[in-house]
Amino acid sequence: MRMSTLFLRTLREDPVDAELPSHRLLVRAGYIRRAAPGIYTWLPLGLRVLGKIEQVVREEMTAAGAQEVHFPALLPREPYEATGRWTEYGPNLFRLKDRRENDYLLAPTHEEMFTLLVKDLYSSYKDLPLTLFQIQTKYRDEARPRAGLLRGREFIMKDAYSFDIDDAGLERSYRAQREAYERIFTRLGLEYVIVAATSGAMGGSRSEEFLFPTPSGEDTFVRSPGGYAANVEAALTAVPEPVDASDLPPAEVRDTPDSTTIDTLVSQANALYPRPDRPWTAADTLKNVVLALTHPDGTDELVVVGLPGDREVDLKRLEGALEPTLVAPATDEHLATRPELVKGYIGPAVIGPNAGDDGEDRTSLRYLLDPRVVPGTSWITGADAEGKHVFGLVAGRDFTADGTIEAAEVRAGDPAPDGSGPLELARGIEIGHVFALGRKYAEALGLKVLDENGKAVTVTMGSYGIGVSRALAAVAEATCDDSGLAWPMPLAPFHVHLLATGKDPEVFAEAERIAAELTAQGIEVLLDDRPKMSAGVKFADSELLGVPLVLVVGRGLAEGKVELRERATGERRELPVGEAVDAVAGAVRSALAS
Amino acid sequence: MRMSTLFLRTLREDPVDAELPSHRLLVRAGYIRRAAPGIYTWLPLGLRVLGKIEQVVREEMTAAGAQEVHFPALLPREPYEATGRWTEYGPNLFRLKDRRENDYLLAPTHEEMFTLLVKDLYSSYKDLPLTLFQIQTKYRDEARPRAGLLRGREFIMKDAYSFDIDDAGLERSYRAQREAYERIFTRLGLEYVIVAATSGAMGGSRSEEFLFPTPSGEDTFVRSPGGYAANVEAALTAVPEPVDASDLPPAEVRDTPDSTTIDTLVSQANALYPRPDRPWTAADTLKNVVLALTHPDGTDELVVVGLPGDREVDLKRLEGALEPTLVAPATDEHLATRPELVKGYIGPAVIGPNAGDDGEDRTSLRYLLDPRVVPGTSWITGADAEGKHVFGLVAGRDFTADGTIEAAEVRAGDPAPDGSGPLELARGIEIGHVFALGRKYAEALGLKVLDENGKAVTVTMGSYGIGVSRALAAVAEATCDDSGLAWPMPLAPFHVHLLATGKDPEVFAEAERIAAELTAQGIEVLLDDRPKMSAGVKFADSELLGVPLVLVVGRGLAEGKVELRERATGERRELPVGEAVDAVAGAVRSALAS
Structure with missing residues (x-):
């Protein structure tokens, strides 16, 4: 294939919508062209x-x-x-x-x-x-x-x-x-x-x-x-072992004014009810988050998810666990339909299996727990009344759930579930x-x-x-660099990019001869035979297109020399023109065989 | 490829919607399968x-x-x-x-x-x-x-x-x-x-x-x-030469009661106004047909097309001439909007360039003539009044048109427009x-x-x-026959269909050996290795699938013979098993080279 007739126009400007190098370079090098958002045309090289x-x-x-x-x-x-x-x-x-x-x-x-x-x-x-x-x-x-x-x-x-x-x-x-x-x-x-x-x-x-x-x-x-x-x-979460809770004191409802967030709750707990051995932290709190599910049949459901207060809910993980159901945070409108849920003070007492009959004719919301809330652990959590939390509420003893669910964000350093080390x-x-x-x-x-x-x-x-x-x-x-694409040999649009540079007709004639010999051996050659293009443009285009081997026939031909470059490594070597065909064919075959 | 594992089920029944042999056979032979009306799945052979x-x-x-x-x-x-x-x-x-x-x-x-x-x-x-x-x-x-x-x-x-x-x-x-x-x-x-x-x-x-x-x-x-x-x-119509009309008498309006069709008009003309030399025929009449055009911009237009009464209007030819405008016969509702058009008696006097001002504020309809209505020819046509036609109306002398259009049906025997003989x-x-x-x-x-x-x-x-x-x-x-498909070698899904028939393990082993040898030579082999299928079923499937060469390894193997069949011609010949590979490979190569 000849560059002089190849349907190709390389671009110096990056496309405005390109975020990634691969996208930018595939467009600039004339491999693909956008037809509509997310819809591309394949050009000859692509x-x-x-x-x-x-x-x-x-x-x-x-x-x-x-x-x-x-x-x-x-x-x-x-x-x-x-x-x-x-x-x-x-x-x-x-x-x-x-x-x-x-x-x-x-x-x-x-x-x-x-x-x-x-x-x-x-x-x-x-x-x-x-x-x-x-x-x-x-x-x-x-x-x-x-x-x-x-x-x-x-x-x-x-x-x-x-x-x-x-x-x-x-x-x-x-x-x-x-x-x-x-x-x-x-x-x-x-x-x-x-x-x-x-x-x-x-x-x-x-x-x-x-x-x-x-x-x-x-x-x-x-x-x-x-x-x-x-x-x-x-x-999956590395689920901690259940804890023996037989010595734990009974839970106790305490006043915690203005504690509708985990941060304010922790401050209030440390201010009003300091713990002798160490301060309360978010990890001591049980956060109950109301979520709105949309099931594939179109019906909606509110559920409550309980997780340690030092972890955020990861909606994508929840959706992964609940596929194809969609998950979104509950809105104030949602909460207004369930007066038993006191915003900022939601606790397990009114949800899931723990909910008693509140006199209204309605089913309790499902309650799902993150696996970290294992039986026997003790928590500060909402007491379902404005300005009140319950301290020392023990999972399994004082409340249960309808099931567990992978709800919390995963963090670097969390243990792998199979004990194979930190993630x-x-x-x-x-x-x-x-x-x-x-x-x-x-x-x-x-x-x-x-x-x-x-x-x-x-x-x-x-x-x-x-x-x-x-x-x-x-x-x-994976393979591109700042100058352009750099294909591995088995996937490259051509095996070798043969550049004829300068204006000497003998250079062009020799390039044609080499191209013909290589083609006859089954080597795929892209010949840059453009007569009036500067060597600089040809080199830049060649870097951009990313054909793995580049053979330059130029001024050196007068001394019987051509130059062979490897696009990926930038390695160059001069060789006698008479050895060019064998050198290229050998390099191509060995790259394809490896 | 082995028939025992090929994703294929040949069908004995024709698909109910198949009109053509190619359709019927491509479905029955398992090349394609309908997914929806006009939408097909390609199976491995197809x-x-x-x-x-x-x-x-x-x-x-x-x-x-x-x-x-x-x-x-x-x-x-x-x-x-x-x-x-x-x-x-x-x-x-x-x-x-x-x-x-x-x-x-x-x-x-x-x-x-x-x-x-x-x-x-x-x-x-x-x-x-x-x-x-x-x-x-x-x-x-x-x-x-x-x-x-x-x-x-x-x-x-x-x-x-x-x-x-x-x-x-x-x-x-x-x-x-x-x-x-x-x-x-x-x-x-x-x-x-x-x-x-x-x-x-x-x-x-x-x-x-x-x-x-x-x-x-x-x-x-x-x-x-x-x-x-x-x-x-x-x-295109072979357009007759214009006729010299200088000796023709002036046109004359005559009573032609109950003559709203070409047939009744011709009868009335012969009954009331017989011509001495020969009877009037439909070819002597000029039929003016009102058509409703729908232009690509959505606007509608009525036009009148004039053509010899012995030819029907060909709507597809008209649409071809007027693309992308759509053409349909005018309805009674259309005609009701143009009272100057008297149904059954429409003549050129009120349309196109011939229309005088009829006192109404409207443009005349466009009038287009079939090329057969050449200048100088004389016609019987409508006189734009109930029960009246005009005789001897001469094209070019008594009426003109806005243009010509290929409106009439083409018939076998019509002359080619370039004089190259009858069509x-x-x-x-x-x-x-x-x-x-x-x-x-x-x-x-x-x-x-x-x-x-x-x-x-x-x-x-x-x-x-x-x-x-x-x-x-x-x-x-083009290539199928009553028994099935019959592909030319360059397009066939496989070059040779190798059938192992009977139950003798040696037959199957020999077929495997031949298949392996052919495959090694680049020949594409479909091996019918199904162990419990009768020879009859294998032959029938082979006819249906239409692989061009069929090599049968069966009972004859005991005498060292196999049979080579050509699907298209039905020719068969026995040959020594030792020659089978060369014979098949030679036949494939020669068919591909031709």
Whole structure:
């Protein structure tokens, strides 16, 4: 390919909406171009890289025994209605009507359709196990599309689905996909961390995310020195052992005027009721937070969550635990409907299993506790009356809850739940996600097969996604530097960027000869044959485009010399022009083989 | 690939909605599966064939100098608003809103976006000529999706766009694409006819369609022995020479009671005013038909079209001539608004340039004549009064029109407009369409470049489409027979279908060995290794799937023999098992090379 005719215009200015280097550089280097918010056009260079990534994914999927199919993006409402996702996806789903006023959607993922296809064609345990995949365009109406390809509204995914007769089969299929993902990201040269994850709108029993660790990532995850790793939404608390509370004194209601926040409560407690051995701290208080849940069927519910006063509620973790239910802080309007809740003084006595009949004809609110509030621990908490708190209220002895929930923020230094050491927090970009779905979709859509005894059994499924266009951006993000992109050889749009510089016709003729020889050997050459462009511009463009090897044919040719540069390292060496073809071809082959 | 694990279930029953053999067989053989009306899922076999067709298209596009890009399918309204197509496409366009209530569409074709992209990046005549293409999923909300892939609502197209500084450049780009199309359809093994076409919603100065001739096609076209060929909508009339009318008597109004149809008029004329030399026929009458036009801006207009009484109005031809205006017969309500039009007796005296002032404050209706109504010809036509016609009204002498229009149906036997002989009518499937768009889109969207003198000039464009998924169906339609599909080697999902029949383990082991040897040589083998399937079922499936070579390893193996069949011809020959690999590999290579 010749630069003189390649459809490319490199840009000196950063796009105004670009936050991340990968986004900025992919636009400036002419790989992609924005068509609408979160919607991009692939230009020739970008499409070449994308094709190479797709090919890696396809090869590894096939090697893992998955078979390729291709579903439409435009799908009818009914299957998504059957699983509840037509509603659950909320405003993230692009919905439309056809000319007959039938409802359609642009699919964000295809569990329903794969389930129905297998139901349509297969009927026996002998047909299983089966794993199908596609590389296909997906749609998601993101509230805040960002960072170019990293969070788009139209994007390319590889999605795979496994079908098994029993749990052991699902485990094998899940493992096979998980291992294929490890091979894929290794081949893409992408560092990854596998973290426990919540299942989100997908449902299912278990899931793990592949995160590319980078400070610019949108996902926060925790990991311990001993190997525990989880998305922060899915991170479990190291639950302390229950405490023996048999010697603790009875709880006592005390006046705590003007103590509607944890800070003021702690001050008042230390001022009015100092403790001899050490001062009260926020960690001694039990905070009861009222939350408004919106369930997928559209109904609302108020619940109260209790957690140590030194921790904030993490709404994303709560939503992770309650998916697909949405969670928001309760408003004053909400609180006004429940007069038993005294703002700033809410205590467990009036909620959950502790609530006595207050004379009103209504059900008590559900009460959920953070796992840190273990039986036998003693707390200062609201006494459900203006200006009063109860001191020494013991969990399990004086109050109970309807259940526990991961409600509190995770902090660096918190112990890992498996005892593998203190957690560190880091950020990453989700590049893959594997789900053991179980039977949710098969049950909703009636996918059963006959087992060996002729009995109809529900199939168990897995779902496995890789953001293909996002992976491209992640590779760009991982490899770029201040001057531009710097592709690894297997993904680069071309293997070598051959620059003819200066005005000497012999230089251009020699560059053409070298390009022809390399091309004949199967090496992909981008030849900068632009006749009137300065060497400076050519070098800058070459840095920006990020082809891994750069061969410069210029002034040195008069002395029989050319220069070979490595884009990523900046290493340069002069070599005799007669050795250029072998040197380049050798370097390309060794980079592709490694 | 092994049949025992291939995701495939062949069906014995035809799908209920299938009209055409290709549709029926592609579904029954497990190549595609319907997801919604006009929306299909590609199963593994179908996807393999599709990939091979795409590759042929890609290679020929690249060879023709076109560069591949990839646009989104989900696009904002504004560019399509600027060219008027947001409205012109009418109910054929899938429209939707995003979460911010912005208007989007699913693109049926991408002229606007390519124009804007080139405007965005290029600015000089030095950047041209340029031809870009994509292979991409398109959407069109067809009123009547039919025939599986032939008329779908989600389908795959190759669309290319050329950009040139002047008309001569456009002509070269158009030629290059047209020639690439000829090579593509030749490589696909698809017979094609290139016909003159109307431009439809695309606009532009000139276009040609590539039709695959088949009686089941939706397009009607005409062709002459001398090489004229046109879609019937675009077919031009062989216009007779003007006649010398100087000796003709003056026109005369006569009573013709109860003559509101051409049939009754001809009867009355012969009964009341017989002509000595020969009887009056419908060809002697001039029929004036009132039509209701709906213009793209939403306004309506009544026009009158005059044509010989022995021809019917062809609304599709009229729409072709008037695109993007819609055409329908006028209703009684329409006629009631124009009392000068006497139903059954409408004549040219009250319409177009012939209309005198009738005292009412209104403009005369436009009057358009079929080209057959040449100056100097004499007609019987309505006298604009109940029960009266005028005889001997001479075109050009007694009445004129606002213009001519191709209004009448074309009939077999009509002369070709270029004198190349009588036309025959035939049907075909549109598999490609090339448009010389000219400057319509560049003007609407402001695509200009600086010419050699630094002057901004509007770019001229071409647009070139191939229905890739439709081409697959056309190949299936062209090659299938009663037993199933029969792919040409370059497009077949596999090169050879290797059947192991019977129960002898040695047969299966030998088939495995042959499959492995062929695979090692790069031959694509589908191995029917299903252990408990009868030979009859395997043969039937093999006929249905249509892999071009079928190698049967069965009972004959005991005598060292296998059987090689050609799917298309049914030819069979026995050969020694030791020669099987060479025979198959040789046959595949020679079929691919031819």
